[in-house]
Amino acid sequence: MLATLTLLLGLPLALAAEPPTCAPLVTVTFDNATIPGILGQWIYIAGASRYAPHLAELKAVKHAAFSFSPGSHDDELNVTEIMRLNETCVVKNTSKIHIFWHNSTLMHVDGQVASTAELIQSDKELLIMKHPNTNSPGLSLSARTPNVSKEHLEEFKAHLHCLGLTDEDVFFTSEKDSCGLPGEKTGEGDAEPQTG
Template identity: 65%
Template sequence: MLASLALLLGLPLALAAEAPSCTPLVPVTFENSSLPQIQGLWIYIAGASKYPPHLEELKGLKYAAFIISQGNHEDELNVTEIMRVNETCVVKNSKIQVVRHNSTLVHVSEEVNSMAKLIQSDKDALILNIVHDEYAGLSISARTSNVSKEQMEEFKAQMHCLGFTEEEMFFMSEKDACPLPEEMTEDGDTEKQQVE
């Protein structure tokens, strides 16, 4: 899902009154030390996509968080996604395959397989450049529900470089947050929560 990939950011651009100078997105080169750094809880902050299935998903998404952990294999990550889609909280478990030779993350889902490149950033921001043929897409996630003003300005500048307007960007709302798995009741139930 887009929210899982929506993980990485922090681009060396500044939002200016005039058109920003667009620098190429630099993907992370995956090494053994790279993968543990992206594990843990991430809160999806904002994103945009020109790919029709992702765009439809973003229109209904009000909040998303995801937890990344090591999978059964060296180049496999487990992902637990916690999302509010319209008025319902949904929890999904899925996998991400790490393709080291081209620095790509492949999110394997029943709905849509997605590919993204993790963009170099700081340890508290996760920017994903969604890779899908001619369709652009970018997302930012963070360790908390906020990013710095500078990080958001850099993200918006890169979005403009990819041809997105402010109106095409989807921002999540903390007021629509769903309970995280550890916040669920002992029997695993939370009001209006579906597990898929």
């Protein structure tokens, strides 16, 4: 009897300690306004994954800015990236984003490497992308400015937890590691950006 009473009294505490249930991440269904809405400059803020091939890249990216511009076809975007990988600034303007209208996904192609992403519904000043992978999905956060609000960061973290990722899986970039524009010096000791 005492064991049953203890179990019943402890049950509400155990239930209260359970994490909140997660609603499925709502992805954006592409329409005529979707792609024009993501054109322009973005600052990469953070990324998370447990997928081993992506971890090295997440750890190496200290800062990144990128811009999307219309490609030569309706199903393509041009991408220009300026990033600091460890101590080296790199400028890439040769990669493409392929738009798959039928399933609302994007595919980034950089040389022989391709990765897919789905846009998560959010504030128009944020670009939250889910990177599907059968073993471990990833999530990235970019914004129109280098600073995001606490609420936007909490939204990103809530999505992370719903994918089974933790704060320890997140790698943040830093504005102090910005490379600036090609040819521009942002501080003492900055390396000249390398074009890729």
